[in-house]
Amino acid sequence: VMKIVIIGAVAGGASAAARARRLSEDAEIVLFERGPEPSFANCGLPYYVGGKIESRDKLLVAPTERLRQRYRLDVRTLTEVTQINRQQKTVTVRDLQSGDTYDEAYDKLIYATGASAFKPPIPGIDGERVLSLRDLPDADRLHALVRSKGGPSTAGSPDTPQRVVVVGAGFIGIEVVENMVRRGVETTLVELSDQVLPPWDQEMIEPLHGLLRDEGVRLRLADSAERFEESESGLSVHLKSGEVVDADFAVVCIGVRPENVLALEAGIACGDRGGVITNPHMQTNDPDIYAVGDVTEVRCAVTGEATQIPLAGPANRQGRIAADHIFGRDSEYRGTQGTAIVGVFGRAAAMTGLSEKVLQRTGLPFEKVYVHPADHAGYYPGATPMSLKLLFSPEDGKVLGAQAVGINGVDKRIDVIAMAIQAGMTVYDLEEVELCYAPQFGSAKDPVNMAGFVAAGVLRGDQPVVHAKEVHESAMGDSSGPYFLLDVRTPSEFSAGHVDGAVNVPLEQLRERLEEVPRDRDVAVYCKVGQRGYMATRLLMQKGFRAKNLSGGFTTYQNVDAS
Amino acid sequence: VMKIVIIGAVAGGASAAARARRLSEDAEIVLFERGPEPSFANCGLPYYVGGKIESRDKLLVAPTERLRQRYRLDVRTLTEVTQINRQQKTVTVRDLQSGDTYDEAYDKLIYATGASAFKPPIPGIDGERVLSLRDLPDADRLHALVRSKGGPSTAGSPDTPQRVVVVGAGFIGIEVVENMVRRGVETTLVELSDQVLPPWDQEMIEPLHGLLRDEGVRLRLADSAERFEESESGLSVHLKSGEVVDADFAVVCIGVRPENVLALEAGIACGDRGGVITNPHMQTNDPDIYAVGDVTEVRCAVTGEATQIPLAGPANRQGRIAADHIFGRDSEYRGTQGTAIVGVFGRAAAMTGLSEKVLQRTGLPFEKVYVHPADHAGYYPGATPMSLKLLFSPEDGKVLGAQAVGINGVDKRIDVIAMAIQAGMTVYDLEEVELCYAPQFGSAKDPVNMAGFVAAGVLRGDQPVVHAKEVHESAMGDSSGPYFLLDVRTPSEFSAGHVDGAVNVPLEQLRERLEEVPRDRDVAVYCKVGQRGYMATRLLMQKGFRAKNLSGGFTTYQNVDAS
Ligand SMILES: Cc1cc2nc3c(=O)[nH]c(=O)nc-3n(C[C@H](O)[C@H](O)[C@H](O)COP(=O)(O)OP(=O)(O)OC[C@H]3O[C@@H](n4cnc5c(N)ncnc54)[C@H](O)[C@@H]3O)c2cc1C
Ligand SMILES: Cc1cc2nc3c(=O)[nH]c(=O)nc-3n(C[C@H](O)[C@H](O)[C@H](O)COP(=O)(O)OP(=O)(O)OC[C@H]3O[C@@H](n4cnc5c(N)ncnc54)[C@H](O)[C@@H]3O)c2cc1C
Ligand SMILES: CC(C)(COP(=O)(O)OP(=O)(O)OC[C@H]1O[C@@H](n2cnc3c(N)ncnc32)[C@H](O)[C@@H]1OP(=O)(O)O)[C@@H](O)C(=O)NCCC(=O)NCCS
Numbered sequence A, B: 001v002m003k004i005v006i007i008g009a010v011a012g013g014a015s016a017a018a019r020a021r022r023l024s025e026d027a028e029i030v031l032f033e034r035g036p037e038p039s040f041a042n043c044g045l046p047y048y049v050g051g052k053i054e055s056r057d058k059l060l061v062a063p064t065e066r067l068r069q070r071y072r073l074d075v076r077t078l079t080e081v082t083q084i085n086r087q088q089k090t091v092t093v094r095d096l097q098s099g100d101t102y103d104e105a106y107d108k109l110i111y112a113t114g115a116s117a118f119k120p121p122i123p124g125i126d127g128e129r130v131l132s133l134r135d136l137p138d139a140d141r142l143h144a145l146v147r148s149k150g151g152p153s154t155a156g157s158p159d160t161p162q163r164v165v166v167v168g169a170g171f172i173g174i175e176v177v178e179n180m181v182r183r184g185v186e187t188t189l190v191e192l193s194d195q196v197l198p199p200w201d202q203e204m205i206e207p208l209h210g211l212l213r214d215e216g217v218r219l220r221l222a223d224s225a226e227r228f229e230e231s232e233s234g235l236s237v238h239l240k241s242g243e244v245v246d247a248d249f250a251v252v253c254i255g256v257r258p259e260n261v262l263a264l265e266a267g268i269a270c271g272d273r274g275g276v277i278t279n280p281h282m283q284t285n286d287p288d289i290y291a292v293g294d295v296t297e298v299r300c301a302v303t304g305e306a307t308q309i310p311l312a313g314p315a316n317r318q319g320r321i322a323a324d325h326i327f328g329r330d331s332e333y334r335g336t337q338g339t340a341i342v343g344v345f346g347r348a349a350a351m352t353g354l355s356e357k358v359l360q361r362t363g364l365p366f367e368k369v370y371v372h373p374a375d376h377a378g379y380y381p382g383a384t385p386m387s388l389k390l391l392f393s394p395e396d397g398k399v400l401g402a403q404a405v406g407i408n409g410v411d412k413r414i415d416v417i418a419m420a421i422q423a424g425m426t427v428y429d430l431e432e433v434e435l436c437y438a439p440q441f442g443s444a445k446d447p448v449n450m451a452g453f454v455a456a457g458v459l460r461g462d463q464p465v466v467h468a469k470e471v472h473e474s475a476m477g478d479s480s481g482p483y484f485l486l487d488v489r490t491p492s493e494f495s496a497g498h499v500d501g502a503v504n505v506p507l508e509q510l511r512e513r514l515e516e517v518p519r520d521r522d523v524a525v526y527c528k529v530g531q532r533g534y535m536a537t538r539l540l541m542q543k544g545f546r547a548k549n550l551s552g553g554f555t556t557y558q559n560v561d562a563s
């Protein structure tokens, strides 16, 4: 019988094992897991720490007993694989409880070791009060710290709130922050970049900075931890800026690195960023060894380039594909699109495909538009606005990426656009998609249609757009700058705040006041979100003016400006 | 200059006008609207009646003043077009206030009259107490009736609750019912079909029957109103079953008919169901006359057949396309997929593409699967189950339709599958789609992936399925019926209710108890939702048994059985 050995028994590994069992009732399947439990919900760890998930048992998605009984898997927890012996087709393992070491033979090996929290060589980072959050033991430590008010701090009375420094504002850092605040812990968030959630584009994320501050988070952007100094009573985190933040403990969430040591030692090919290289069947350069999940390098589904995108969905599906291929099926992984979402204080930020940052880096031509629609019909109570950015090819309109931030319905729109990307659809297709509409759920023209309308209008030349950065430069210069700035909002909107140097002619009066707009200059029109600006742009263009619309209007402008 | 005349100034008509203005600042655009207001939210009417939308003004999406000032449209409300004079290229109109009649010339005419509530020739249906809900005046009438407790009833004290009979349980009928209950009106719902929401498949909707009853709705399925008898004190609704329901008023919601009279009279071609026939540019057989919205016949985007699907999104997009074509653009309508959603008492029912009913009617080959996943990760608080049915081609796996019912996240999954249909994707594509995942929003294997896995497994022969109807027949026969019924749930699940004649062997014990399963018979395996049944099926198939899995498990079975 076929003997499959799997290193790592969580998202990728356990999924591969489960699928392998369904494909072969007879196969011998051994799962090695260093940690205390297989198949746990990594993604739930921050919420367990924060008390949102009350019971630790909930995190055990498929407990050992179920894997044994239902799937007939040979699960060996607290057992670490220490070496892959490709010649012998064995792995060397150590039982972490007994200390015993033995070799286990395989026909096929699945390497699913995941990625470990990156800890750069900063003085003091290995101290007891400097934690990270990857696995159950990490979560247990943090949980024990925060659930008892006052925690390990001896700095004050037991009622003194605890203080934490979270280093790194990627999605795990943000989730940790939210859950620390949930626990009443005074939280400082330090991030090297000038924004939280660096994979997103800055102007989309800007509103979250205010939100975090409103929730009491002390935000330290464009700064970094340089030294951790531990004392009996706490921890001092020395920042690059010179600031010293006193805390009870720190959580370092500055990214993950493929847990590739065994692979490297065994001569399994890894990419530049350390991920194990596989073919679409998840096979490594050793055809008997597969690699799945965070430890692998993936192909970006949009650019085709090699990259690292550590996400649970891809890990699960890759595990399934590896099992398929072992049993002679030709399932192929299609690459990772980078569809991701994070919730924080009632907001959601989601993205799929390429960001503007990545597009700039790759040099691919792109155009972008912003819309700020409501999640459902405005006339039905409870509608909330979202910001949606669509990135697309100026050549054929192909959708390249999208980002959305808002309270409700953000996940839905990004999922819909993720489908468009997967299907190779264009902005012209988005104009025509037919989505669910009743007033509680959407609009007759869904935000996705709207984004499609606007983007298609840009490509058709109906709506030439100018972006906030250019307008900003215009506003910063004197009034003879490149653009004449025309604000078509109402006077009261205008007086509540506008772009420096802009002239206000409300859309409703524009037809009668055309003489106030110069014919010999480029005109940048704007309104609150871009829609009235678009109508004014159409009007002006047809009357012979050189008009462009500020995409996303004053709303997007303010977020870009703020940076 | 181009002169465009539009008949009907709401979803299709107003959208066409708005787009036309953007495409041509100079065009003369006249909008005739019989009703008091243009551009109102038809879809919000039930919620205004129910008080969920408090202010009537909210229903006026683009009030007359805005259409005039912002869009420079010549809006003429309370003005009815009474004739289309194709030879002269004029329409004859009557000012409903002054009674004046005049002709208005057009270069291009857009016919956007919508659909009127169908009122079959039942005795008494034209009485004062028998209402329907299509437009603002209808809504005003109903609103006035229900907001004052006791309403027009003189049958008791002013505190006696009002009573209504809603005839027809399509999505408008259901929305009316919800809002009547919201107002404290005692509600009887009469529906000819044996289920509410007839466009959906019965087993998907079955759970809503219990929900409606739990909310106090008196449900009369497979029955119909035959006679309305009005008295001073109220209304008696005589049902086909013989039952007489006393009420204060009735609301008839038994579908709509294209408001096609002017078209027919003018010799504009209409289809069998009365809808105006157009080409993909929304042009009728008279190239100067376009038709958009509910008054048109549309092509089903999946089958290509002519059909009537009265929905707001299509009406809006068709209006936009007609305007495009008038100004020389080749925009084409792609047909209607039938993506629809309705909310009722905290539940949502959504669908896209073809239902099983329609598939049966068309004779297209299809297969189906059911899954009952949670809307988000089960380990995160607040997860709620949904039922999702996927219909697909057994030949190439192409997705043909989907339906979902649940509390949360139903709209998202149907929208995602609507995209798959639009893109011509298959169930194999659904296996690989990459959707947003964090535990509040979804699962690492999203319900859409799950439906894809199961459907692909069926097509690959990994998971032969049997459907509830067949199993039901087996259960009704003696124990030597076609299937040996194997329940692989736990003994406590089994004893709480099972299929008649089933034998219980929990999945966890199946490997040790194989001798209890006959080798010479077809075995129908089931569990609660289908997942353990699948694993048992895999196990049995590989051990030489003739096993099939009951798709959707006992959950789907119970809903089919109940009918
Ligand atoms: C706090 C947190 C929150 C997250 N939230 C999300 C989210 O919301 N959405 C999302 O998509 N993703 C999220 N992720 C990422 C997601 O969990 C990972 O992408 C996914 O778990 C990767 O699966 P994997 O199988 O590759 O690795 P893992 O799930 O990490 O499993 C690898 C396992 O291998 C074991 N192992 C490693 N080396 C050895 C060895 N030598 N011997 C034996 N065992 C070994 C490890 O102990 C580990 O348990 C989150 C991750 C974390 C840590
Ligand atoms: C109560 C209700 C709830 C609904 N809910 C939803 C929903 O949740 N989702 C969804 O997608 N759809 C919903 N709909 C359907 C949606 O409103 C229609 O599909 C859409 O409005 C059709 O647009 P239309 O322009 O074709 O017709 P309409 O919007 O009906 O507009 C036609 C207009 O033409 C006018 N008119 C007709 N004849 C003449 C004439 N001879 N002269 C002058 N004017 C004339 C009428 O007065 C009417 O105002 C709902 C409809 C109703 C009634
Ligand atoms: C749970 C785990 C062990 C995988 O087990 P699995 O059996 O593949 O589990 P799933 O619940 O995902 O079920 C998917 C399977 O059930 C089938 N299935 C699901 N619902 C079904 C239904 N109603 N009817 C029939 N089959 C069904 C699917 O087809 C699929 O089988 P296939 O892969 O052979 O096609 C693994 O995913 C895991 O350990 N997860 C937790 C860790 C993790 O993912 N962490 C990161 C996120 S927090």
Ligand SMILES: CC(C)(COP(=O)(O)OP(=O)(O)OC[C@H]1O[C@@H](n2cnc3c(N)ncnc32)[C@H](O)[C@@H]1OP(=O)(O)O)[C@@H](O)C(=O)NCCC(=O)NCCS
Pocket (backbone or CB within 6 Å): A370, A371, A372, A444, A445, A450, A453, A454, A457, A529, A530, A531, A534, A551, A552, B009, B010, B011, B012, B014, B015, B018, B019, B022, B038, B039, B040, B041, B042, B043, B044, B061, B062, B312, B316, B320
């Ligand atoms: C409102 C109504 C008059 C249409 O007007 P409209 O100007 O087309 O309005 P919308 O709000 O839909 O805006 C869409 C337009 O704004 C543009 N737009 C939207 N947001 C934009 C933004 N942020 N930046 C630039 N342009 C934007 C779109 O591109 C589109 O223009 P296009 O069609 O030329 O591409 C018409 O749809 C209507 O009467 N609706 C109410 C009735 C109804 O639909 N009932 C049924 C449902 S309840």
